[in-house]
Amino acid sequence: MSDCHNNGGSNKNLFEGQALLYKHLFSFFTPVCLKLAVKLGIPTIIHNHGKPITLSELLSALHLPPSKACFLPRLMRFLAHNGLFNIVRIHYDNAEQEAEEKETHYALTSASELLVEGSENCFSPMIKFVVQPTMIDAWIRMDEWIYGEENSVFEIAYGVNSLWDFFASNNEQMNIFNEALASDSQMMNLALGACNSVFEGIESIVDVGGGNGATGKIISEAYPKFQYIVFDLPSVVANLHGIGNLSYVGGDMFKSIPEADAILLKWVLHDWNDDYCIKILKNCKESIVRKGKGGKIIIIDVVINEEEDKYETTQVKLLLDMTMAASHNAKERTEKEWKKLFIETGFNRYKISPLFGFRSLIELYII
Known part of the structure; x- marks a missing residue:
């Protein structure tokens, strides 16, 4: 048995630990991709389609530039893996539909149903409020906040005592926040x-x-x-x-x-x-x-x-x-x-x- 194999076995926990760190290190892409799906209107498109949608049908509805079309399958694969869409396998009885049968279909989950624009319990305003530079640029200052005397990260990022003081001087952000809370209240x-x-x-x-x-x-x-x-x-x-x-x-x-x-x-x-x-x-x-x-x-x-x-x-x-x-x-x-x-x-x-x-x-x- 090779030394490489022996070392790999003994260091398995370290590799698993590294994988966990990578998972958390890049986990910020989950809300970023979620916001992208909302901005593209993907949940609404699937809802209006009335049945599970294929990637080609979704691509046709989105009108993406040709250079970005290859990104859509990867985005949907990622969001489905994280429980935001369902992958559906549809089987047909005749050979004429064999090509379509091979295509992956996507359906809404209980989470993405809440992102359909105009629906009674639409949660999209909360996504738009949380996943924006104004919030994220403040939250990533926690390493400065923990060692300082500031009351919140917003004091470090924007020179205000709290999020509420930030809203008091920024009507646009206050409106975005109120719309987010209203979507939660539904x-x-x-x-x-x-x-x-x-x-x-x-x-x-x-x-x-x-x-x-x-x-x-x-x-x-x-x-x-x-x-x-x-x-x-x-x-x-x-x-x-x-x-x-x-x-x-x-x-x-x-x-x-x-x-x-x-x-x-x-x-x-x-x-x-x-x-x-x-x-x-x-x-x-x-x-x-x-x-x-x-x-x-x-x-x-x-x-x-x-x-x-x-x-x-x-x-x-x-x-x-x-x-x-x-x-x-x-x-x-x-x-x-x-x-x-x-x-x-x-x-x-x-x-x-x-x-x-x-x-x-x-x-x-x-x-």
Whole structure:
């Protein structure tokens, strides 16, 4: 047996380790290619085709320059390997279709269905927000941030204290961000069926950090009997107009929150460190106490649970945790960390229900 063979066997773990490093080193190409697929409109083309599409049919629809046509099979192979499209083998009964039979067909997966433009739950705005130089140029400064006194990578990249300060001075980016959050909120429709008991007995609710009201419109239409207030910074709600039981109020959640039977915090607390979260929760509690009917705080956020979650779910949560650290000096939390926040805010009764994919529904009760 040759020395080369012996050395290869003994160093197998090192080669596997190197492969893993290469995988992570170039993994940034996944969102880059995902954004490219969205920009080309590939999910929409496949959807409109009405059945699995061949590469030649897709190429015909895309009108790519001849010099780039050979790239399409490689792009689709890569995205399919990462679960964004399905490779479909179609078998025909007659010889005339033999040539087409040999062609690879692609179909949508549950992920790429969310990227069909104009669909009810279209998630494309979030892709466009996250995968852009403005965000990436800041996030890659984490190595500078970890050794410095800056609050976030945005302070290093753009000279502002936080992502929120960056938005305050850049209306275009604020609009892109709000559209991204609105696309995320569309999934609320899918969860409402499991939320009926959550809203029982509520006559009024304040959606703190509710942005342009995407979530508010969905919930207020589903529950037309109670008053729904979208509460956000005056600059966010300035040109927004309520309708029916939905209204908009501008203000600062760190100062005061309009009174209501319940407060909704959808993906808000993960943007802030513990001290700020305690301030927000105390103001929420005061709002409900002023109403004088008991009530509760409804939180939709991530709860890290590495022991019970699937590997892929934990991966998403931990990636978001890194993003929150770099962007806001904040974090995603375990149940133990959530409980610590609640106790410090004066709550001793809560309920966690994993109803929103990688996010959970947390109900904080005021007795």
